[in-house]
Structures are given as structure tokens and as C-alpha cells.
Amino acid sequence: MREEKILEKELQNLKEVTIRFAGDSGDGMQLTGSQFSDTTALFGNDLGTLPDYPAEIRAPAGTLYGVSGFQVHFSSADIYTPGDTPDVLVAMNPAALKINIKDLKLGGTIIVNTDSFDSKNLGLAKYESNPLEDEALLSNYKVYPVAITTLNATALKDSPLSNKDINRCKNFFALGLMYWIFNRPIEPTVKWIYEKFGKKQDIAEANEKALKTGYYYGETTETFTTRYSVEPASLPKGVYRNIAGNEAIALGFVAASIKSGLPLFLGSYPITPATDILQYLSSYKNFGVKTFQAEDEIAGITSAIGASYGGSLAITTTSGPGMALKTEAMGLAVMTELPLVIINIQRGGPSTGLPTKTEQADLFQAIYGRNGEAPIPVIAASTPSDCFFTALEAAKIALKYMTPVILLSDGYIANGSEPWRIPDPDSIPEIPVSYRTEAEGFFPYLRDENLSRPWAVPGTPGLEHRIGGLEKANITGNVSYDPDNHEFMVRLRAAKVQKIQQDVPDLAISHEQEGELLVLGWGGTYGAITEAVMKARAEGHKVSQAHLKHLFPFPKNLSDVLNSFKNVLIPELNLGQLAKVLRSELLIDTISLTKIKGLPFKSSEIQNKIVEILGGNNGN
Amino acid sequence: MREEKILEKELQNLKEVTIRFAGDSGDGMQLTGSQFSDTTALFGNDLGTLPDYPAEIRAPAGTLYGVSGFQVHFSSADIYTPGDTPDVLVAMNPAALKINIKDLKLGGTIIVNTDSFDSKNLGLAKYESNPLEDEALLSNYKVYPVAITTLNATALKDSPLSNKDINRCKNFFALGLMYWIFNRPIEPTVKWIYEKFGKKQDIAEANEKALKTGYYYGETTETFTTRYSVEPASLPKGVYRNIAGNEAIALGFVAASIKSGLPLFLGSYPITPATDILQYLSSYKNFGVKTFQAEDEIAGITSAIGASYGGSLAITTTSGPGMALKTEAMGLAVMTELPLVIINIQRGGPSTGLPTKTEQADLFQAIYGRNGEAPIPVIAASTPSDCFFTALEAAKIALKYMTPVILLSDGYIANGSEPWRIPDPDSIPEIPVSYRTEAEGFFPYLRDENLSRPWAVPGTPGLEHRIGGLEKANITGNVSYDPDNHEFMVRLRAAKVQKIQQDVPDLAISHEQEGELLVLGWGGTYGAITEAVMKARAEGHKVSQAHLKHLFPFPKNLSDVLNSFKNVLIPELNLGQLAKVLRSELLIDTISLTKIKGLPFKSSEIQNKIVEILGGNNGN
């Protein structure tokens, strides 16, 4: 029966679609979005997501600042971003429509919950008249009015839940409807519902019913005449999971712990958007992971320094304001040359700034922001799944060179997710580490060929020694106020960090190896740059791309790479920090494209800049 | 009688002399040195001083690391440094000789306290034999052995003081002797003794007697055949005082308080070498100065932010590790645009580093070291007396532009002193400030022609408003998560700080206005650079000099100045931080001369580099 009906409706094939779910903070849009993403990932599409939620937990219902959104971009081909402009907007209330309509593609689809377009909500959204009656809107977009609240309530009228709880299920109705329209299976979400609410049978059943009602609504009603299908992407063979950046960082450090044979210790204080990592790691108790929710960020990093001193793989996680508080302790880690990874999930600044928004404005701080000559290597992750490998890389550097390492990520890749082909556990190389145990010839500040000092952990007989934050004498590590020793040690510490360059792979250039224009990026701009470059090239522009993971020290060939192009464009979510560092380090000038809106780049913004630079000139 | 005797001895006229007093931390060398300096200043010489003491309070007597030194350079002409190499060394014990002999000018004078050259002290100083019997020493230097301990004890045998206390007077004996040799009056020190120990008559009398005994010892004994005279310098007319940098900063802010009509509030936590400022200011209670010794550096700066919010001229003082801790709060001051001066007396780093030694390695931190785009103007003092004017300048910028300002000084100029022609109080310009009182048209983030927002302090009726660390909406100052507003505000804050450039005087070049070589400095290297340039010029080298007070934003003409010279040499007590900032800001390459020994430059080090760069070429 059902199948027949489906066949009556048109099934249109699309290459890619971007959907944005938007509603009140209390409407469950983050959940709806991530369920849609997970299902879509399971279905085999490539995808990118962008959650965007307010700093308030639940701003009063209906207000403009209370709107929460989740955008998902999925495709039958490789994609790199959550999409510049949504094709479809699901707006659960007038405020959500008001806030998001300006981003929607002209001619795009809007699905609205008409029940919420009452005078109170219209007023809260500062609409003077009902936009659903607005000719301009109706002619510019395909608007589908659906009485979601009523339909949901009717479907659940027999549920033992309270009216309030019934109403809270309406996001599953919307999700079901979207599953129908985009031809996705509902089973994964049904399964998830029962895993999540297993103990609360009534809630689980209500949610399942809402989901299915939404699905069948699409099927039965006349409103929707077309379904869309986005075929699975032809991804490389393998086992996949959908992964967000913060989860990938957590996994990466557990993997580093296993591969190095060291216990993992995280000292941290919650802060958006870094808290997830603490949350994930606190659940890995059976991996021997120790998480310490400290009283503040200073105790977060200093407890990690204590653990590192004791022989753990020690890390600390935070964001801008917390990073600032950790500054002094980072200096101690530099002086005592203990391995430590400091993870900064950047957010909008300065000060408390825009805590739930993304930005890349902590690069200067990472490279330069300490008292004294205190060099710390800096690396950055570029995509959600890259966070996993960047974590491994950070651990490797810290342990090999006995140094603190700063790992930069940002709110965008931390919360955004993408399908990840899970690497073969055995393909991940071991991280060789050994504690010093030999008493003969032991000196705390004697160095190996990498200029690393020995890691002699308490409990080792015969190696009792003292370290600290005062300047250390070369080799013996005793306190030394000797002027020449100080100069020697300052330069030695700088040389050690510089030596890491020997392990930094040469920067790879995608496309032409020299020419008119290189787009150079770092961190979370990777997806937008890649897409922009691909599109520009598709239009015939000769433009190459390179992406920096190692920001200090840089890859050896960086200068050569930059000099191979007439122009270098650097898109950054700040006022041009990498560009300034390049001037300072390499005396090379570049073109900056900056954006500081708390949002990632749209690929079109970068593409336009590329075209502008190349002018009519296609680089030929 | 006495006068006759003096005449029997030769009186030799010298242009300049450098003396270093050295002994145990407990020997009172800092006191001896500063008394000699004060008397010499009063006598009318120009002078420069360099105290140098260990991080330990009183290391055990006789040890090498317990040696404390005080160098004073005085002259009948203008001078700019405490002298590269002492002409005279006063060594109170073997350790002091051992540590300091290598700095002494070949053929220089050594006055030693022979009583301390016993086997115990020789052992502690790691001498294998008595150096006073060492031919090499005796032939390379003029060594005057004086049994200071015994002579002092004999003179004071009738004092009611304990033997221990009598022995503690021996530095006054040495001081008296030096006064005789260098033909200085003893009265100022006698006066000082009675002011200081007035209530302890026995101690005062013993010290006076020791001083006089030392003086007469020079006169009577055969050992010293020559006295030296260094004529008063022909300084500009005026009233002078001897001043150290930290004292000058304290005076500068009290002056700024008077000239702005604002109460001064200092929130601070003690830390070497910044503590003096807190100490000085805590004694100015009758100037209405409020000092708050906070529980830590964070409370130091945040209490100052609270006071600034309340309408005070608010400042906070610290050094490197404390600077690190203040980072987060600086971001708050940036976001709330409140006037505040953050004073960093730089010391050797990283971490605890070399707490009592000087360095200039916090420039990067000052300019770049915060999360988010958080621009703060940075200015640096160049000499002890310049600290006074730099304090006034910092206050002026903070108040006019409603911004935090970082004032950099360093341990060298903080503790070093020089004669200062006291400015006419009326010649110091008023600092115009007004609180907003008018309710009509008031918005907390409305801007004046300098892009400054109004200072509306609590207590003003009708202006009740709220500020905070979240991004602010333009004009209203309400919390705003609007993407475009964020970008607008980030750029606005940057533009405001950049606007300070309008008040920054053009950088002045000493000597030729263009040519082969400019030596560009910043901060406490001023004296050494000036002397080096003068000496190089005296040798016929054409070399010019310029010194930066404003490090962010730079003077408008900086780029032009640097481009007027073929080479720019930048001497810095770090790994080349200003040089990198110049590359980054102006894309101009320079030559770095770096030193990171916890010690200031010797002028000869800079001079040699000048000569090396100019080669045989005299710049003609």
C-alpha cells in the first residue's frame, strides 16, 4: 500500500542539499540536526554540519536571541563545508524564520510550523505582520506551511505524557517529515530513541510515534509532491562513523595513550566550546583515563604538569579566557621541559566575547603570548576528523621533544561533524617513549640528539633530582644565575623547538606547484578554502591551495612554497594573524581575507576573493 | 691640620670613574652603593647605577652565589650608563673578588678587606690559594689590602653594640674610605644616618664613627697616596634629585593623579622587581593614594578595573609571571573600554627565570599576548627619570582613549638611578578628563572624535547602565551576538587604538637624518646605545640614533625613518622581538644585536657591532 503511494510522488535526484533546522533553544534543534546528520552519514552521503546556538541556555521562548540552528550539508560527492546557503529551512517559529531567512538560497524551500505564527510569537520576533502572508516571501521561496504542533499533538493524544512533554516531541515530527522528503531511513533514529530513552518507555514511544507521523505526513498529504534523493557518495571503502572535532580530539588522545603506553591525564575546567572533550574523556574510565575537573584553569594546567612530571601523557583543554589563565604555567612547562599538550578550542573574543561562536584569533597568543623567551610549538587541526590525527601529532611532538605543545582547534570544527573513515588501529604508528631509568651518567638536563632532556619520573631509584622554574644550569639542571648559562639556555630552548622542524612534513601544494595564486590556510578554514578553490578552478581559474598544520615551527619548505606564487591569499577568521606571522618569520607579504563574525567562511566569500585577485586573468 | 695632610697627597683629576662595591648579601653593599651615589649626585656629578643582587635574601656568608654588587659610574660630563667596566672594585670578601674581578678594567684598582681572606672564606669562594698573594693579580691591578673588619672593630671598641652589630658597620668604614679617595663630602651620609637610625642612637653613632674612621684612614695611612677628583658636571640649571626608575613611576602616577584630578588606585601583588612601586605608593597616603595589596595578581588587576569603573585613575604593577596571570582581565578592560595602566617591570624569563635580573623579553606578550583581537597600546620607559614621564604619558593615553595601556620598564632602569632635574610642577600639563554626567543622548558605547566612549561612573543619576565582557552592540553597549556588529566592533576597537598614533610624536633621529646606519632602541637600552653611538661617532663613524617610546601603535614616521638608512641595528635584551614586530608591521628588515644574560648591554658591545657593520667605512 505504502509503496504504491510513494511511487505516485516524484523522486528527484540531487547532487547535494543544505538544510538548516531552526527553532527555539528549547525546540531540540541540535538534536534534530544531529539525528538527521547521523542518519545521512549512515546512508552513505558525505556531509558537513554547523551547529549554531545562543550563549543562553534557554532564552525565553519565541525571542530572536533564543533561536538555535543546525545546518547540514550532504552530497553524493565529496564535500568540505556545511554549505554556504541553505536550500531548505525548517523554521519552528517566527523568530527562527526571521533570523534565518536572509541566509536562504533564493527560490529555496521553507517548511514552517504555522501553529507558532500567532500574534504573541510574531510580536516576539518583531514581525509587524504575518510573513506567511507576505507576497514577496511566497514568490521568492517555496513555502510549505505545516501545522506541526497540532499534527503532533493529535497523533499523541493517547500518550500518557503531559501536554508539555507531548509538545516537546514535535521536533521528531519535523525530523520524520524531512526524512520522508529526503528519502532517508527512519530506523536509525528509532533505534537511537530506544537507546536514549529506554528507561522512559512513554517518552520513547511518543517520540517514535511523532517521528513516524511526520514521515507519513509527507507521504500522505498533498502538500509535498516531490521527494528528493541524494545518492550515497562514492566514498573510499572502509568503516565510517560520523565524528565531531571535539570527539575526535578525545579519541586521538586516548589513541595516543594506547600507542605510547602512557596513562592519559586530563586536567581541565569546563568552558565552551572545549567542555565536550572533558566530557568525552570522563567516560573513558575503562581506558584508564584520569580526568580531573579542576577548580579553575590554572589548576587544570598545573595538575596536568604534575601528572606529566609523574610520567603521564598529560593534557589540558580550554578556550580563550582559560588559555589566558594558563599562560604562567605554560612558562613553567617550558622551563622544566615537560611534555604537555594544551588544547585551545578557539571562540569569539576578546574577553568573554562570543562564547558559542567560532574564531581563529588566538594564534598570536599561542605563538607569542608568554613572558620571557618561551617557545612552544603550535599545531592546528583543520577538520573534525583531522582533530584525531592532530591530537596524535601533538602527543608525539610533546613526548619526543619533552615540550609543551599548543593544539589549536575552533568552535566550528569542534562542534561540526563529518563522516570519518575509521583508520585501522594497527595502522596508527606506535609513539615510542621511554623513561630514564639508568642512574649512571644521568643528568636531568643532559640532551639527546633531538636536544630533549631525559624523562626521569619519581619512583625511579637513583635518579632523585630537583627541577623548577628558575633558570637551569645546562646539563645538571641546578639553579643557575650565571649570565652566560642563561643566554645559552634561552638559545637552547629555542633551538630545541626549532628542531621539531625536522619532523614537520613539507607543505604540500594542491594543484599547480607554482603560479599566480596560492590560497594558504590554517585550521578550520580548510573546508571552505577547498571548496572555494575547487569551484574557482571549475570556472577555469588557476589557483592552488595549501594548508598549514604546523604554525610554529613552520615546515622547512614554506618560504619556497610561498615564493613560487605571485600572490598568496590567506583567509583567516581574525584580523590577519597568520599573515603577520609570515611577514615576521619569512618577510613575505600576502593578501589577507579576514572575517570576524563568529561564523566560518562561506566558500563563496573566498571564491569571490580568488576571482577578484585573478581578475579576468585565469592564471594562464 | 687635616687640610694640610690632604695637600700632601696627590689630587688627580678624572673625567669619569666607575666603582663597583661587592660583598656578601649581608654586607650592606646596596646601601653603601646608594649612599655613595646620592652623595655623588649631590656633589653635582652626572651618574648611573647598577645594583645587582642575588635571588636569595641572604645566602650563607661567603658563598659565591651570595655576592651582592652595586656599580656606580660618575662623571663631570653627561653619562648614560653605569659604566661598562669598573675602574675600582671594593671587595669585602674573597667571593666578591672572585665573581667581580673578571669585569674590572685591566690595571684597575682593587680595595679588599683582607680580614675576610681566611681559609674558610677562601674555601667558600673556591679559591685554592690566596689570590692576594697571586703575582698575576698584583701585577695586573693596583691592589690595596685593608683590614677593614679589624680597623672597624678597633674604632668601635667602646660602642655598646654587640660584636655582631659592630661588624655590621664595616660597610660604612669602606664607604668613608671611598669618600676620601674620591674626594666627596661625608656630611650627607652622616645626616642620612641620623635620619634613618635616629631612634637607635647607639647604632647611629657607631655608623657615623665607622664612616669617619674610614675617611680618616684614607687620609692618614700611607697606603693611599693619590686622591681623585671628578669635578661636578655642568648640568643644566635646576633643582636635582637622584631617582630610580620605580620611584619615578610612583611619582609619575601621583603627578598624573594630581594633574587629572582623579584619585589614584593601585591594585598589586608584590613581585620582584616591581614591588618598589607598591611600596612607594603605599606611603603617599596624604596624596589620597589608595593601595590595595591584593591576594594575587588577578585580584591586583581586577580590583584596579573595579576602581577604574568607579572613576579612579587605576593602575596595576607586576613583572613577567604576574603579567601572565593578568592576561584574561586585560581582555575585559579592552572589551569594556575602561582606562587602566598595566605596568610590567620586566625581568629574566621564562617562568620564574632570573627574578632579580633584567631583560626585555616581554614585548611580544605586551603586543600580542591575549586571546581574541584585543589591542592594547604599549609604551616603554628608557631611563630611570624617563619613567616619570612615561607614567604620565600612559595615564594620558588611558584616560583620553578609554583604554588599558601597557607600560614596560625593566629591572635595570627600575633599580638603577640617575640625577634628575626636577621639572617645574606647573610645567607639567593638566590631563583633561571628564566623567559623563549628562543623561540626554547618553549611550555607553557612543563615541567621541577619538573613538572614545563616555566614562559614566556609578553614582551619576540618570546614567545607570550595564557593561561586561560579552561583545557589545555599537552605541548602546547592549550584549550583541550579531555577526556584523562583532566584526564592526573588533575593527572599531582596533581603529581606536590605532588612532592614538595621532598623539604619538614623530620619532626623532639624533645626528644625521639619513645615511648608512641607524641604531634603533626601545626601553632600558637607551643609555648604552647613546654612549655607544657617541663613542663610535667620536671615532669618526657616521651613525645615527633613535629610540622608541611608543611600541604600539608606532610613530607615524617610523617607516620613513627606517627607510632613510641603509642599515638599522636593533640592540635588544631578548631574541630580537622588536625586530620581528617591525618586520610584521612594516615589512622592514633590520640587524639584531641580542643579549640575554640578565644584564644590560655594555656600550662597548653595541659600539663594536656598529663598527663591525660600518666596517672600515666611516659612513662617508
Place this chain on the structure above:
Amino acid sequence: METKVETKIDTNEIKYTSKDFASDQDVRWCPGCGDYSVLAQVQRTFPDIGIKKENMVWISGIGCSSRFPYYMNTYGFHTIHGRATAIATGLKLSRPDLSVWVATGDGDLLSIGGNHFIHTCRKNVDLKLLLFNNKIYGLTKGQYSPTSEKGKVTKTSPYGSVDYPFNPPLLALGSEATFIARSLDRDPKHLQEMIKRAAEHKGTAFLEIYQNCNIFNDGAFEPLTDKNTKADNVVVMTHDKPLIFGKNNEKGIKLDGFRPVIVDLNDPNNSINDLWIHDEFDSSPVRASILSHFTDMPGMPTPIGIFRQITKPTYNEGLTSQIEHVTEKKGKGTLKSLLYSPGTWEVN
């Protein structure tokens, strides 16, 4: 110039209502959050305090509760996490004429802000500290806080936290705070009374308010606020009155040595005269310490009211009077006297 005068609000003439203390900002807490009640009670109480609103300042750190200043039509400063008391201290020292209030959370005041809290109490800075204790980190979405009970399952303690919680009044006693009180978001009248009393106190006034976070820690205080259980679980400390509680005021507390014991007042063997008479102004801190410990003692009711308040000179008074004293003795400093201090000489 004349307009200037006109636009000034002369609050002398104004008799405030609670509305005068409401700012024009929309309140952005979750619907149902206990913070709404605290805001309402503050706005209701402030008209009675008799201070002009331009002389009142609210300082806060970061957290849901720290949004408080935005909603008060007084001066306000939403600062950074944990530093509210330090910023407020600077403000109060420099401006003793202002009435300075701090709105803070259990994370803000007791986790990252613990040091400034104990030092503020120690110094007896004249600040009013309102701790919104919801026993959770609200703004960061539900991690355990230093007041969460041991074993608490939260996002960062999926297997239960292993931390012992602070006992906030006890910590305040350990820091020798001069005013220590507790109230409940859901007891408006009591809360108003406590706010008023805090306002009247000279010195650090610490008021812990149990506040329900209905999103991440809903029901944490239900036994104390639900009308069916409240009477049995809460004892109101009233000065000069015996400690009595229970639905029919049938339970009393007396001291057996240092041990508080609950007695059944229905039993004729027990007399109301033997009960513990609460003395807010007790010169000894011992009883307050025993009262603070009630919350760790199974079976004992949770005390609300003022644990203890004493009077001693405030830090701001000390600072101000020292300045006055020295100025009187030395004379007001002038720029000339500053610059020309001892040790000058003249060059002609």
C-alpha cells in the same frame, strides 16, 4: 546648560517601586529558572533599602546567575569568571559611597573564584554577596560544581563525582565572614527579609540562596521547597527564638553538649524552654558552626536565616580612615612636595 540640570533625575524626590529597578533588557533565563525569583525579590526589596539607585552597583562573574546585573536598572558590571568579588572590592575601596552587590554562582564564587571569596570575607570588605547555589554549572550545560553532592552523575561525572562538596556557610565561617545567611528561591518573603538584612549589614554579607536549575539539576532543593515536605526539612533561624520546625511546629532542636538533637515537642517531657534559642549576634562562632553542619547530619533540617552576624570595622573604613589620619598629620600632599622630597640639590 539648563537642559543638563533638567535631565538629571533627582532621586531624592522619588519613592521607588520594584519596577524602578527593572532594566529595559529582556530576561534571558530558562523559563522556570529559580533565578527569576531572586531577581523579583531583589527588585521588591530594593525600594525599601533607601539608597538611590544610581548609587547601587551590581557586579557579577560568569554563569547564568551572573547575568543578573543586566536586569537591574542600577549600575552593573558583568565581568569575568570568578573575579566579581575582586572587582567589587576595587570599586568599593575606591568608592565607599556606593552600595556594591555581587551576584554569583556556585562555580563562579566557589570554584574559580574561591580565593577572592575567602579573602573578601577575611578583609571584611563591605560587599553584599548573593550566591545563587544551584549545585551545578548551569551556563556550561550541566557539569558538577563544588557544591554538588558526592556521587552526582553529570556530564563530566558519568559514573558519579568523587568530590566532596564545600559547605558554603562553613567556608565563610572559616574565612571569618561577619554576616552569613541562607535562603531559598521559593520562599519569597524569607528571601526578601534576608536581602534586606544583608543590605543593612556593614561588612561582607554572604547570603547563600538555594536556587533551582530546572534544566540541569531540577528538584535539587525540592524537599526544602515542596509544600508537603518543606516544614519537616527546613528550620528557620530567627533571632531570640527557639529552633522549631515540623508541620505543626512539633519538633524542636536542643543542644546536647555540642550535639544538636531533635526533640518531639508533643512529648510532655520536652519543654520549649530547653530548646536552642538562636542568637544571630552570638559573640562565639561555635553555634554558627554547628548550624552549618546540620546539612551533613542525616535527619537534621536545613537551616535558613542568619547563621551569625557580627560587627567589626570594614576594610574600606580602615583604608579610608588611615588616609584621613595620615593626611591630617602630614597635610595634603602637593605636586611640589611630592617632587621636591628630601635629597635634592641645586645646580646654578
Place this chain on the structure above:
Amino acid sequence: METKVETKIDTNEIKYTSKDFASDQDVRWCPGCGDYSVLAQVQRTFPDIGIKKENMVWISGIGCSSRFPYYMNTYGFHTIHGRATAIATGLKLSRPDLSVWVATGDGDLLSIGGNHFIHTCRKNVDLKLLLFNNKIYGLTKGQYSPTSEKGKVTKTSPYGSVDYPFNPPLLALGSEATFIARSLDRDPKHLQEMIKRAAEHKGTAFLEIYQNCNIFNDGAFEPLTDKNTKADNVVVMTHDKPLIFGKNNEKGIKLDGFRPVIVDLNDPNNSINDLWIHDEFDSSPVRASILSHFTDMPGMPTPIGIFRQITKPTYNEGLTSQIEHVTEKKGKGTLKSLLYSPGTWEVN
């Protein structure tokens, strides 16, 4: 390879003497500093503690006292100002097999380090905290500290400080520390005993040591250490013994309600049986709180000894046992189980 074995010191075989705990570094405190005595007593006590020296770690912050680790021939870490307890916490949590000691000053622990201190006590992390309380900032050359008495004239308080001091044992009680004790630098035997007892305690052991800074605060404790005045000014708290002091043990302390009173034992009306019998293990913290307050009460002697010690699971035990428990339940995690967690799909 064989040399490797030979160079290992097998401490099992070694019976330590105090010299074994002295490092090769010259001790750099001022001659006469009370820190020397603390060092000596620690070095004398450690051989008796029965822990191998490679398993002992000294962590310190910054200050004269924080130089301590350099002089101990154990593992040592001279960290940054105020953070010793936090660093020690990380070390102890990650390495429960180590015996972790903290050497700290009144500025280091109670000023900048106050927050980590109260949180360490609250969590009952198994650390031994030795507070060298000289009531002054020594290393920075003589500013008042949070334990300096009000009115103290120092370099930063030329007209006398206006701060009230902390009462360290009281603050520790307010933070619910499980072991709180006090001793004197000039009472070597007592100090040794306290060090030993701290070592034996499981959980946070807080030992305040009054320590003379003969350069910047000389004589601060003279009434307590001078042999002529000591007996009248110090009362030794000994478990199960009455509180008696005075040159001829002629004074006793009894409790009148909550008020301690000194009684003359020479007066036949007073009996030793009425005196306050000290109970280190008192289940109630009230007596310890009264004892802490002795120092504010004019005429009362200063108590030394253990104010109170109780046993409850340590934070490190809690953490470790949770890990064991979860691992037992879920099985030890593998890289494969980590990566292939729910929600995977296969592309062929």
C-alpha cells in the same frame, strides 16, 4: 646491560639516616632562619617513615620556604607561586604510589594559592602540606602576608596594615581538611612528631609550622619559643590528655559551655578531672574550631599539636577505584573498541 642493574640503588636494603635525605645543594637561607630547623626535622623524621626515598616527592611554590625541595635528596619540584598544591594534586592522582609532600609559605599557600588550598582540603587529596608560616613575605623582602596581624608595619604597610589575618587551622576546618596540626620551628621534637603523624595520615594533612624569619619578622613567635615565656603561652594538645600548660603545669583549660576558661590548678577547688581532655579523633569538629580560635582570644595560650584528624576516603582512592570498577564492568578498553563505537557503517 649489567651495569644498568648495578647502578640501581636498591633501597630495600638500605636503612636510611637523616643524611640520606640531604641533597648535594648548599642551603641558601639566611643564617638563623627557622627554615633550617624544619629541614633538619624533616630529614630526621623521614628515615622513620619507612618509604623509599625515590618514592617521595617534594613540591613547592615560590618563596624562601619553597626552596625546600632543593635540599631534600628525594624527587623535588620547585614550581610557581601558589600552585604547589594543584601540581601535587595532579601528581598524586596520576601516581598514587608516591608520597607527595608540599612545602609552602603563608603567601604561597594562603595568598595567591588560597583557592587550591581550600579545594585540596575539600577533596581530601592525599597530600602532606607543610605551611612555613612566618607571617611575612620573606623572599620579596618583607611585605605583610595574609597571616600578618592587623596593624603590622611593613614595607607595603608603612602606616600599619588594615587587613585582618587568616586563622589557618580555622580556614582548613572551613574547608573540611581531615588532618589539621600546628608546630613550632624551635620545638624540634614536637615538630618531628607532627611530621611523622602527618605522614601517617591518609588524606590531606595540613601542618602549620610557626617559623621565624629573622630578617623581616624577627621574634614574631618569640613568646611561644623563648624558654622563659613558652610554657605560659603554649598549650600542647595531646590525645586523651587534659589541656595543661604553665611553667609548673599549673594551668588547665576547661570548657564552660563553648567558652574555654583557664583554671588555676594550684587552687584546690579546681580538679584536673574537670579539664578539657583533648580528643584528636573527635567526630565533631566543634572542639577543633574552639581550639583554633584560641589565638584570637586574649590570654589564651597558643595550641600546638593535632587539632583534629578524621578518616574518610581520599580523592585519589575515589578516582582509582572508580576506574577499577568501570574497567571491571566494561572490560579494559582497546583501540579497536574505542574507534569502532556505536554508529559506524561500512562502505564497500
